[in-house]
Amino acid sequence: MRLAPSVDDIEPTKPTDVDTQDEKMQTLQDVEIDNERNGITTNVTSVPPIQETNDLKNRISENPEANDGSEASPEEVNEGTNAIGNSHKDPGDSVTQEKESAFDWMVLLCAFGSNLTFGMNFNSFSVFYPCLREHFQASSAQVGWCLSIQAFATAILSIFSSRPIEMFGCRRLGVIGSSIFCLGIALTSLAPSLNVVYLTFGIIAGFGASLCSLTSSIIVQQRFQRNRGLVNGVAVMGFSLGGFVGPAVATVLIKHYSWSGAYLILSAIYAHRIAFALLFVTPPRYLAERTKKTTDSSRTVKDSILSITKYLRRTFDFSILQKEKLFALFTGVLCLQIVILTGYIQHCVSRAIHIGIAGDQAFWASSLVGISNTVSRIAVSVIGNLSCINRCLLFAFGLFVSVVSIIVLLLSPNFAGVLASAIIFGIMLGCTGTIHVVITVDLVGVELLTRCLAVQAFIHGFFRLTAAPFIGWIYDVTHDYNVSFALLGCLGFVDGWIMLLVFVLQRRQKRRKKTEEVALEEETDHRKDRKRSPQKRPKQLPVVAVSASNHELSHC
Numbered sequence: 121m122r123l124a125p126s127v128d129d130i131e132p133t134k135p136t137d138v139d140t141q142d143e144k145m146q147t148l149q150d151v152e153i154d155n156e157r158n159g160i161t162t163n164v165t166s167v168p169p170i171q172e173t174n175d176l177k178n179r180i181s182e183n184p185e186a187n188d189g190s191e192a193s194p195e196e197v198n199e200g201t202n203a204i205g206n207s208h209k210d211p212g213d214s215v216t217q218e219k220e221s222a223f224d225w226m227v228l229l230c231a232f233g234s235n236l237t238f239g240m241n242f243n244s245f246s247v248f249y250p251c252l253r254e255h256f257q258a259s260s261a262q263v264g265w266c267l268s269i270q271a272f273a274t275a276i277l278s279i280f281s282s283r284p285i286e287m288f289g290c291r292r293l294g295v296i297g298s299s300i301f302c303l304g305i306a307l308t309s310l311a312p313s314l315n316v317v318y319l320t321f322g323i324i325a326g327f328g329a330s331l332c333s334l335t336s337s338i339i340v341q342q343r344f345q346r347n348r349g350l351v352n353g354v355a356v357m358g359f360s361l362g363g364f365v366g367p368a369v370a371t372v373l374i375k376h377y378s379w380s381g382a383y384l385i386l387s388a389i390y391a392h393r394i395a396f397a398l399l400f401v402t403p404p405r406y407l408a409e410r411t412k413k414t415t416d417s418s419r420t421v422k423d424s425i426l427s428i429t430k431y432l433r434r435t436f437d438f439s440i441l442q443k444e445k446l447f448a449l450f451t452g453v454l455c456l457q458i459v460i461l462t463g464y465i466q467h468c469v470s471r472a473i474h475i476g477i478a479g480d481q482a483f484w485a486s487s488l489v490g491i492s493n494t495v496s497r498i499a500v501s502v503i504g505n506l507s508c509i510n511r512c513l514l515f516a517f518g519l520f521v522s523v524v525s526i527i528v529l530l531l532s533p534n535f536a537g538v539l540a541s542a543i544i545f546g547i548m549l550g551c552t553g554t555i556h557v558v559i560t561v562d563l564v565g566v567e568l569l570t571r572c573l574a575v576q577a578f579i580h581g582f583f584r585l586t587a588a589p590f591i592g593w594i595y596d597v598t599h600d601y602n603v604s605f606a607l608l609g610c611l612g613f614v615d616g617w618i619m620l621l622v623f624v625l626q627r628r629q630k631r632r633k634k635t636e637e638v639a640l641e642e643e644t645d646h647r648k649d650r651k652r653s654p655q656k657r658p659k660q661l662p663v664v665a666v667s668a669s670n671h672e673l674s675h676c
Contacts, residue, residue, distance in 0.1 A: 243363035260470070274330045485542050504555045
């Protein structure tokens with residue numbers, strides 16, 4: 121019977137002479153050397169799929185009547201092929217990638233709409249900023265804590281939402297999180313004091329956002345097996361478009377219904393996230409794996425506590441900052457970038473009103489950042505994939521662009537200068553916000569990506585918490601927004617030079633690693649030749665003949 125061939129099977133035919141066994145052992149040694157050079161760990165001596173194939177062969181040989189010299193049945197061939205080729209396959213992968221259905225594209229559209237509401241909420245707060253300050257007679261620093269608490273809760277609590285998503289799926293977590301988020305926004309419209317706004321808008325809405333912030337990204341990766349980078353870019357584009365639409369919608373609603381009525385209506389608009397999340401259906405190929413994880417999760421209390429302890433220890437493993445120096449430096453760069461981004465977005469509208477621009481025009485300072493960010497993200501997605509472009513340099517370029525944006529804002533105290541600065545700042549956001557995950561992969565690799573992103577999210581949460589209040593506190597002390605934005609420009613300048621340092625150190629690290637790889641390759645080739653040399657020698661003569669030849673040579 122003829123079985124389907126396997127990549128793991130090194131001995132496709134039965135040996136026919138005495139030297140075939142030596143050739144087989146030499147082939148195994150060659151495979152181990154090649155895999156060792158490529159960093160692949162294999163165990164060719166005990167492979168379960170091959171064992172299953174051998175068992176199938178033994179069953180046929182023990183029952184010759186069932187064979188009759190005929191070929192194997194299609195069922196047996198498929199059984200052997202599946203046992204060999206699909207033993208270590210991920211549940212989401214398939215031999216032939218399925219074509220996306222109309223429902224998959226509908227899920228992508230819902231993920232886009234879900235991200236759009238998040239972008240609306242973040243950028244529209246800059247329009248509410250002066251209204252809350254006037255209504256509650258509070259300082260800029262006090263009002264800045266509202267969105268900062270929400271961003272902090274979203275960033276910190278998102279780390280703990282990955283396990284519930286695996287157990288219950290994206291649809292349930294998306295519906296629950298969206299409901300809590302909309303409830304927090306609706307209760308904000310009834311807040312009698314700023315402390316209540318901290319609770320409703322900051323903690324309640326932030327907790328809801330932490331549950332559903334990852335669902336749109338995860339479901340897109342599950343539904344699409346092809347062009348995942350493209351569809352993920354389409355889904356994330358909702359943030360940028362929401363940043364453009366949100367301030368404009370908020371300005372119109374505040375003009376007609378005041379800030380409290382505007383938040384009540386926005387909560388109804390954000391409630392569309394619940395309808396979007398209802399379509400986040402987990403594909404059938406992932407249901408079996410999710411059911412297995414849910415079954416494994418039903419343990420004793422002691423095992424559950426140990427599992428949670430182990431999970432927290434792995435999640436908050438900050439030793440990666442000591443092992444990967446470049447990653448630690450890049451994390452610091454991102455922290456300063458968050459301060460620049462949050463400070464500019466949340467205070468640009470207030471500064472426009474401060475210099476005499478009307479409120480129904482000042483919202484453009486935040487809206488143009490969103491539309492410019494959308495266009496620049498598309499361009500950076502294409503440019504960042506070019507082999508001749510270094511992503512660290514592209515990130516540093518974006519930071520220096522933010523300095524140019526703030527210089528234009530300070531030198532042009534009019535409406536045209538505000539618009540020009542917003543457009544330039546959107547370019548910076550597109551350069552830095554699109555490729556920071558890819559740069560992290562370049563620095564630490566894919567294996568450590570999950571741990572590194574968890575550490576980054578935890579650290580960034582503290583900077584999101586303090587950025588807007590800090591810039592508002594500077595305005596409260598100096599009564600001049602130019603001082604606050606000048607400080608942001610200085611931070612951008614320093615951050616750009618630190619990123620250039622990361623670029624230089626990365627190139628030096630690549631050169632050293634390349635030198636080590638060349639030396640290792642030469643050493644491996646030497647070992648390979650040394651292992652092959654006994655096979656090339658002729659067969660040794662008998663001991664007596666060899667000793668006689670040596671005796672004659674000694675006389676000569």
